[in-house]
Amino acid sequence: MPEVPSVTDTAPQHRERDTSGAAGGPMLLASLALVLAGIAVAFAPAVGMPEFLIGVGLAIVLAGGFLSIGLTMVAPNEARVVQLFGRYVGTMRAEGLHWVNPLTVRTKVSTRIRNHETSVMKVNDASGSPIEISAVAVWQVEDTARASFEVDDFVEFVSIQTEAAVRHIAGKYPYDSHDDVHAYSLRDNAEAITEELSEEVVARVESAGVRVLETRFTHLAYAPEIAQAMLQRQQAGAVVAARREIVEGAVGMVDRALEILAADEVVDMDEERKATMVSNLLVVLCSDTPASPVVNTGTLYQ
Numbered sequence: 001m002p003e004v005p006s007v008t009d010t011a012p013q014h015r016e017r018d019t020s021g022a023a024g025g026p027m028l029l030a031s032l033a034l035v036l037a038g039i040a041v042a043f044a045p046a047v048g049m050p051e052f053l054i055g056v057g058l059a060i061v062l063a064g065g066f067l068s069i070g071l072t073m074v075a076p077n078e079a080r081v082v083q084l085f086g087r088y089v090g091t092m093r094a095e096g097l098h099w100v101n102p103l104t105v106r107t108k109v110s111t112r113i114r115n116h117e118t119s120v121m122k123v124n125d126a127s128g129s130p131i132e133i134s135a136v137a138v139w140q141v142e143d144t145a146r147a148s149f150e151v152d153d154f155v156e157f158v159s160i161q162t163e164a165a166v167r168h169i170a171g172k173y174p175y176d177s178h179d180d181v182h183a184y185s186l187r188d189n190a191e192a193i194t195e196e197l198s199e200e201v202v203a204r205v206e207s208a209g210v211r212v213l214e215t216r217f218t219h220l221a222y223a224p225e226i227a228q229a230m231l232q233r234q235q236a237g238a239v240v241a242a243r244r245e246i247v248e249g250a251v252g253m254v255d256r257a258l259e260i261l262a263a264d265e266v267v268d269m270d271e272e273r274k275a276t277m278v279s280n281l282l283v284v285l286c287s288d289t290p291a292s293p294v295v296n297t298g299t300l301y302q
Helices: 024-042 053-069 144-149 154-172 190-208 224-264 271-286
Strands: 071-074 078-084 087-092 096-099 105-110 114-117 121-124 130-141 210-222
Touching (some): 024 071, 078 144, 105 144, 121 154, 154 210, 190 210
Antiparallel strands (some): 078 105, 121 130
């Protein structure tokens, strides 16, 4: 199976790195303490203290509020991509309350497992027949830096690349294998083709830092305009296969009957009578309707 190239040939410019920041609990208490202290200092002139303490108190309150901006909550299966003046600092993955530089920008990226089901697409299979096909991809973000900076919108990127992979795979194989040219078919070898689909989707979305867990076909059928004709073709093939089984079984039964007659010396027949007997038995055994017996009151030659 040929290797599927990645969508982007250049090496990724960003790789995820961890940045845990400071503990959020102590910084929360510190910011609250500063705010309360600033309020107390601002109201000090009311009890006879100098007037300039109002400005000092307001400055302390603003400092406490500025520190609180750096508090960041990280939920389970969630990450925060941290940037400082446009530069990637790192990613916070540990759940809980953290504190980072208040001047940083923290973007939330979900690392939960997601499903993407493609729409039912009409494509031509390897034999040129129009078919309808759809698939579902189970994926999650593995590298938050690449998901944030290597592609514009990683959710849309996964969606488009999954549909492109499904179209490509559907065009490589026929819906049904009617000849020896195509050993695999979408209907008979779904498991093997699904593995190939998974490999292609993985290669296509690798640049976005996405890990594909599983892909499966969810819909596979002939297009409505040829569905009836293909159904008749399948029915004809089933009838031919059934007839073949019936004829092979009947030939075996006739052969066995001739062997028993010859071994037990029940009757001695020449080749012409054997041919007549074989013909009659095959007609009886292969007929769709019950045979009507005819009693011969003469000899075998009349």
